[in-house]
Amino acid sequence: MSNVLIQMPSPQQRRAFLLMLAYAKQLEKEDKNPIIAYCGITGGSCASNLLGNRIVCLACQKSVEDSVSDTGLPLVKLDNATASKCKRTLTLTERRGIVEGVRSCLVTLLRVLKKDLGKIKIAQAIKRKQYDTATTLLQAAHHVMDEHDINETAVLNGRYACRKSLVIASTTREIPFNTLDFNLFGMPMVFRGHTPHDRDAIQLRMLSNPNDQEVASDYFNARENTTLNRFAAKHRQFVPPEEADNYERKITFFLSSQDECESLGPSWRSQFRDNASVIYQAATQFPETYFCIRFHPNQANILSDVNDGFEQLDGLRNIQIFGPHDDINSYTLIDWSDVVVTFASTISVEACWRKKPVIQLGPSLYDQLGISETPDTLEEFLELLGTDLKPRGRDAASKYANYSVKDYDELDYLNYDDGTLRPVGFRRKLPAVVASLTQINELSKRVLKKLIKYHLNSKRRAA
Template identity: 25%
Template sequence: MDKYEYAVFLSLANFSPVAELHLAHIINLQKISNKSSILGIICDGKFGGCSINPTGLPATCYFCRLRATRICNISGIKYIYLSEFKPKDITYTPNSLFLGAMSSVASHTRAESISDLSCIWKFILKRLHIASIKTYKSIKEIIRIYDIKELYIFNGRYSCGKAAKEAARNSGIDFSVYDVRQQYRPYINKNIDLHNAHEAIKRANLLFYKNPEQSTKVAIKYFNDRRNQKSTFETSYTDKQQLGFYGKLNKSKQLIVIYTSSDDEYRFLGNDWGISQRKVLQSKEIFKLITNLPSEDFEIVIRIHPNQIGVRTSSLQSIRSLPKRDNVTVHDPDSVIDSYALLDKADAVITFASSISLEASYWKKLLIQIGPSPYSPLNIGYNFNSAIDCIDFLKANNRKLNKIKILDSKNAIIFANYLMSYFDPLDGFERVDGIYKVHSITLPVSRLSRILSIPEKLIIYITKRPNVFSKHFIRKILITIEDIIQGTFRDII
């Protein structure tokens, strides 16, 4: 049996820029090794669905397999199919595989727990978990048979990638996980999970101190752009808000502004993000806050994150259904209330894994973070494990919140620059006029494959129970059609 030093798991190849990242990493590996030492591992769709094809639509699997095969043919490497190593036993596997499957489902539904899922999504979750187990077992066997020394994997958070990563980790070999920021800035971690918060902070510091003056300018622009509804490393979610409008506030009380977040990206990471704090359910923590803080002293405004439009998790419904209190106001995701106008007026800002933590720190606000967050290790605010600890802190400082020390915002500036600027060089990988290329090679996606995937995407979207007569939904349909015609990848349904 041939031996291979490297293997690349060509998952999600029907999606760009994933396919182009696969190809770029293979070509770069060939510069330090040779074609005969690199093996391509292709999912042939026989284990079930994946993150981009959760229902396991055969047509989507076919075109994904076709594109993965093309990557191997262009680079001249040998490839094998996962199903050639189909496991007979799928009983014992790491518990983390379930988290990977749930992370895939949460990316579509924004679910915070299984109870948020409809019967359809519970069925999909079960399928993805089983597929993940089979993938894990198969890749472990491939590693053993071909004596693989290092496995390259896209992202490593979703069901199939998580399975591959855990197979490498539990086989005692190296793994490298990669992705892009802003759709064009590649980055890669070796033997460290891609979402590890401490690794991100370490890289943020190294990047900042290469040129502190320029890095600070980048960060300041980031904070100003966010406030002024401009896109940064992600789309602006506040562009429908009325600048400067904060609504009616009781100025005789201390204003606590609570910002919710859609934390599906972090909730199911398990140990991947290197933070050991116990997870919290936002609705329960907010309920504790509003029922335990004295109403005569505190005005509480809850700003639901604008990217949660259409999300119907039980937690979000619980926030909307909080007991009516004179000192509590809840603003829905589509409210015109300006998130930053509220920030300016706040005596204290409370967040849950939200990036507005960075902004609250930069704008010199008293920042409180409840539960685990990728920003809590930055020490830019007061971190609490639960609302009860936070309540004790606020009560102890009642009527003197303005005397609490505002923590240094330097780390917020450092991390903002990282979000906007960091990348790991990947020779040949580029994005020109919305088209991804690797050394001028393009991997166009079949227009037919995208058309055939529309019914599945519509079904998945409708399971989220959107208002199909809303302008929001109609806009999604029109942009999807435009994407297919132009060959672009906004992929918003």
């Protein structure tokens, strides 16, 4: 019988918590032996308790214990006592994996870029505390895996350090691991042997989907629907720059939210990460082309300076910059453009569907689908701009849409019939207490963000 170690997320994340427990029950139904692991570290920092509030930790642990108790599944605690029994010394590779996970968590939750994390004392303190928590979880996981002869693991997402320990341990031991998450419509997905941000594996799954053009048409139409897409709802206008009529071509660069790219780890580091420099090279080499730059609306809430480096574009007559706060409809802008250039953005797929030539710069979840040109160097990119680019076919964009809408993994112990995720045969205990814990963590994040914003703004004024 296969012994599967499943690490539970915080019960504060209701859907994720129910997902992992439903998956454990599913494995039991399939005659596997699921063993539930949970964080027993009191006062440690994690994604659901950034400041390490001890009361939050104790309440989370109680909720997990009571919830799992009802299922009859075996439960093990990952804590300092368990970690102290570990006979392994963590490798440099394992420690680097934890560092990446900590950085991913803080960049994502605090909306501050990596370059600024080291400048803020409180962020550095949280970073150290979260690293200590995650390495303890990893050592404890190693001991549990030895003690229970674990030959498979499962964890939520696997990107943040506090959820990454089983992925790291499994990789070290060369045993299978699965990660779980939700698709665009809240349906469960099981990623077998990889994480949801593994570009190669995810794109293979996308391409394995059917080419149902009707599903794709509905999906892309919904993306423009202002009642379904919050960005479309907030950004409805686009007035073409009058001066653009004097140029031979119109090309738009769609930027990505820098924090999202930074949070995904080393495999996502781009040779085109200096977006402003890339755009400057293009604008100066092709003065007969008019370039628009569309910042992603999600960049509006990043605390770091997202405009850093773009001052070099000031004074160039063939450039128009639309900032993250500007009321610009991206879909109208795509239609206006002769060519669309993206940095890791889903706009690449949507532009392909709208029959526009697309160039993708750097890694993305769409760079191997065949929807675009994907130059490897700046020189190749500039050479491409000098050619008569043609749009690719719609088939790959259609498969992406079908993946987003139709691709999921059914679990017998989760019910979606009425549009709300409900567990079957179990429940999350102490929901009212857990809800108050969520409020504590959200309040902590808001205070931290205000402190970080004040600190960064002070440094900018001083400079």
